[in-house]
C-alpha cells in the first residue's frame with residue numbers, strides 16, 4: 505500500500521516517468537564516443553575540446569556532459585573539465601575488456617525502438633517487429649539480423665553480457681562430467697569461451713545459422729582455439745521450440761503446447 509508520503513510527493517512516479525531519459529542520455533554519450541575519447545585522453549577535457557573532437561555543437565555537448573555528471577557516469581572539475589568515472593572506463597568505453605558498449609547500442613537501436621510499440625503489442629498480443637522493422641513477427645531473428653551490421657551488433661551484445669555474467673551461469677551447474685558439449689544457438693561463443701575456461705578439458709561445438717557461424721569464426725573465436733568448433737545449419741521450427749532458442753518471446757501456453765506436441 506502506498507504511504508501518505510508517497511501520495512503527497514509521488515517520487516516513484518517521477519522516477520518512472522523520466523526513466524527512459526536516463527537510458528537515452530547514456531546511449532547518446534556512448535554513441536557519440538564521449539567515454540572512448542575520455543579514456544584515450546587519460547585525463548580530463550573541457551566541453552569545448554570534447555565537442556570539437558566529436559564534431560558536435562558546443563551547447564549540446566555541454567548539456568549532455570552535465571547530464572552524465574548528474575547520472576554519475578562522468579565527473580567534473582572546476583565546472584569545466586570532464587573525466588570518466590571508474591564505472592565508465594570499465595563498462596562504457598568500447599576498448600575495455602568488459603565493455604557493454606555493443607549491448608547498449610543494441611538496446612538503443614533495436615529494443616528502444618520496439619518499445620515504442622508496447623501499447624500496440626498489448627492490444628495485439630504479439631511482438632511488433634512488423635510495425636517496427638517491416639519484418640514478419642514470426643521471424644524474430646530475421647528482425648534481429650535485418651542487416652549484417654545489426655547481426656554483428658547483436659552478437660557483440662550477447663558476448664558483452666556473458667563477459668560479466670557468463671562465469672556465474674556456467675559455474676551454477678557442475679558440467680565437469682561432460683567433456684563434449686554442444687551449444688545449440690551458441691551465437692558468438694561467449695558461453696562456450698566461459699565453458700572451456702572453467703572446464704579446460706571440455707570441447708564445445710557451436711551450432712547456429714550459417715551466416716552467424718561465419719561471422720563467429722571471422723570475428724569472435726580465434727582459429728587457434730581448437731576446443732571450440734562450429735556446426736552450421738538451420739533447425740526446424742519444432743527443434744527451435746524444443747531447444748527454447750526463441751521461446752523468451754513466446755507465451756507460456758505456446759511453450760507448453762509445443763513441448764506436448766513434440767512429446768506426443
Ligand SMILES: C[S@@+](CC[C@H](N)C(=O)[O-])C[C@H]1O[C@@H](n2cnc3c(N)ncnc32)[C@H](O)[C@@H]1O
Pocket residue numbers: 645662663688689690691692693694695711712713716737738739740744749750
Ligand atoms: C537468443 S540467441 C542466444 C545466443 C547464445 N545462446 C547466447 O546466449 O549468447 C539465440 C541463438 O539461436 C540462433 N538461432 C535462431 N534460430 C535458429 C535456427 N532455426 N537454427 C539454428 N540457430 C538458430 C540465433 O542465431 C542466436 O544465435
